[in-house]
Amino acid sequence: MSDDKKLDDIADDQSRLTGRLKRYAQVGTSVGGLAAQVVGSRVFGTGLDRAKHSSDLKNALGGLKGPLMKAAQILATIPDALPKEYAEELRQLQSNAPSMGWLFVKRRMKSELGVDWQKKFETFEHEAIAAASLGQVHCAQGHDGTKFACKLQYPDMISAVEADLKQLGLLFGIYRRYDKAIDPTNIHKELSDRLREELDYLREAQNMKLYQHILRNESKIFVPKSVDELTTRRLITMTWLDGNPLLDYIKDHEDDIDARNQVAMNMFRAWYVPFYKYGVIHGDPHLGNYSIRKNGDVNLLDFGCIRVFEPSFVKGVIDLYFGLEQNDEALAVQAYESWGFNIKNREMLDTLNIWAHFLYGPLLQDRKRTIIDGHQGGPYGAKVANKVHNELRRLGGVKPPREFVLMDRAAVGLGSVFMHLKAEINWHQLFHDLIGDFNYMNLAKQQSSALQKCGLPDPNKA
Numbered sequence: 001m002s003d004d005k006k007l008d009d010i011a012d013d014q015s016r017l018t019g020r021l022k023r024y025a026q027v028g029t030s031v032g033g034l035a036a037q038v039v040g041s042r043v044f045g046t047g048l049d050r051a052k053h054s055s056d057l058k059n060a061l062g063g064l065k066g067p068l069m070k071a072a073q074i075l076a077t078i079p080d081a082l083p084k085e086y087a088e089e090l091r092q093l094q095s096n097a098p099s100m101g102w103l104f105v106k107r108r109m110k111s112e113l114g115v116d117w118q119k120k121f122e123t124f125e126h127e128a129i130a131a132a133s134l135g136q137v138h139c140a141q142g143h144d145g146t147k148f149a150c151k152l153q154y155p156d157m158i159s160a161v162e163a164d165l166k167q168l169g170l171l172f173g174i175y176r177r178y179d180k181a182i183d184p185t186n187i188h189k190e191l192s193d194r195l196r197e198e199l200d201y202l203r204e205a206q207n208m209k210l211y212q213h214i215l216r217n218e219s220k221i222f223v224p225k226s227v228d229e230l231t232t233r234r235l236i237t238m239t240w241l242d243g244n245p246l247l248d249y250i251k252d253h254e255d256d257i258d259a260r261n262q263v264a265m266n267m268f269r270a271w272y273v274p275f276y277k278y279g280v281i282h283g284d285p286h287l288g289n290y291s292i293r294k295n296g297d298v299n300l301l302d303f304g305c306i307r308v309f310e311p312s313f314v315k316g317v318i319d320l321y322f323g324l325e326q327n328d329e330a331l332a333v334q335a336y337e338s339w340g341f342n343i344k345n346r347e348m349l350d351t352l353n354i355w356a357h358f359l360y361g362p363l364l365q366d367r368k369r370t371i372i373d374g375h376q377g378g379p380y381g382a383k384v385a386n387k388v389h390n391e392l393r394r395l396g397g398v399k400p401p402r403e404f405v406l407m408d409r410a411a412v413g414l415g416s417v418f419m420h421l422k423a424e425i426n427w428h429q430l431f432h433d434l435i436g437d438f439n440y441m442n443l444a445k446q447q448s449s450a451l452q453k454c455g456l457p458d459p460n461k462a
Helices: 003-014 016-043 050-064 066-077 086-095 101-112 155-179 184-199 202-214 244-254 255-277 311-325 329-338 346-364 377-395 404-421 427-433 440-454
Strands: 136-143 147-151 236-239 280-282 288-292 296-301 306-308
Touching: 050 280, 086 136, 086 404, 101 147, 101 236, 101 311, 155 184, 184 404, 202 236, 202 255, 202 280, 202 306, 202 440, 244 255, 244 288, 244 404, 255 280, 255 288, 255 296, 255 440, 280 404, 306 440, 311 346, 311 427, 311 440, 346 377, 346 427
Parallel strands: none
Antiparallel strands: 136 147, 147 236, 280 306, 288 296
16 A cells, blocks of 8 residues: 555544534535425515526535435336426436546545556546546546546535435434334445445445356347456456447437337346346446447446345245235235334234335236326325325334345435336336246355355355
8 A cells, every 4th residue: 555545544533523523514515405495485475496496405505415416316217207398407426427537536546546646548548538426437547448437526525425324313313203113224325335245446436246157148238347457445446348328319209119118128137137036236326337339238337235134035035026926825925024023913914015015016017007097106105105104104114124225225226217118018027038037055155156256245154
């Protein structure tokens, strides 16, 4: 480790408390003023310029970086979850958030690769080509002509993440006092662990290698290769993949349902081949984490938010599907309880099944259909969620397992992609093609082998 890097890391450690205090002040100043505008418009009837307010909100969250900005990205991905003006502005945070300047870039690159870092590249673009919640991406080229994407982590992200997680914990505590429907303890633990992992770019490089291995036989899905000698804890360098944003692809293929269906099928396999074959899922399918090639093939670009599940959890997902399909209540109860739910009575089972039928709905019908099948997307999902929430509160509440955080996030995020694409597919058939040869022991064996190959922790040996 270079002396510059040691000093940089020591400075990071020493400044964390100061950084957290600054973060609290930033959040209060940036977001608090905008919230006050909303309150004022309601209380005093002054009216709110939604276009300007949404633009100001995007700029505030973009400046803050970190988890708060990531939450805005997720909301912007879901059709109808936000008013149009807000969704359009916040969607830009997917890959066009405000970037840090060249002085930051030089300092960060020097601390990660040494004083002669520029000699390691033939060219290195000064301007970021993409900037998101935790880091920004620069285009570079190696001496052999290979094109690279270099992602640099923003300064003091450890402080920002820890401060935001502490605030989130306080919010969950307040929420729990007046609403007993959902115990958020596991949710907070899961978000905390996953966000801390996302700060470690060496781990992300391992995740990238894991996906290369898992998807090696998927001809329509592409994963970049990490460049180990140019990758550190706060810098990840990977090979460049050409592609366009999903919404641009949709715009260019508005009248081509076959092309849009092909993208949907590729996205389905990109997310669920890893899950059902290896017990691994990409937990962050927002629009900035993949791109679409001209022929509809998919590039996966970001591997910070990867979750490895114990094989028993995957078996529970499949068991619940068959429990619903065959109206087998005992199998459904077995699935819920394998995840840690306490099914106290028939009412609790029926309530959980309302949400399960909503999520599994497209898979249960053996026919071609859209993912929402005539419903209005976001409002319909919100209506179902509200009904389940009210019932759970009446029944005394539940404590969802940690694994559900990224599973639900992936399901909702991919559902949003399929809604944008207006894809019409037999989801039932796609699903059965994946699980037709499911074997619990084979999954555990394949998972252990893949994780060992890529140097990642194995839940089977925990």
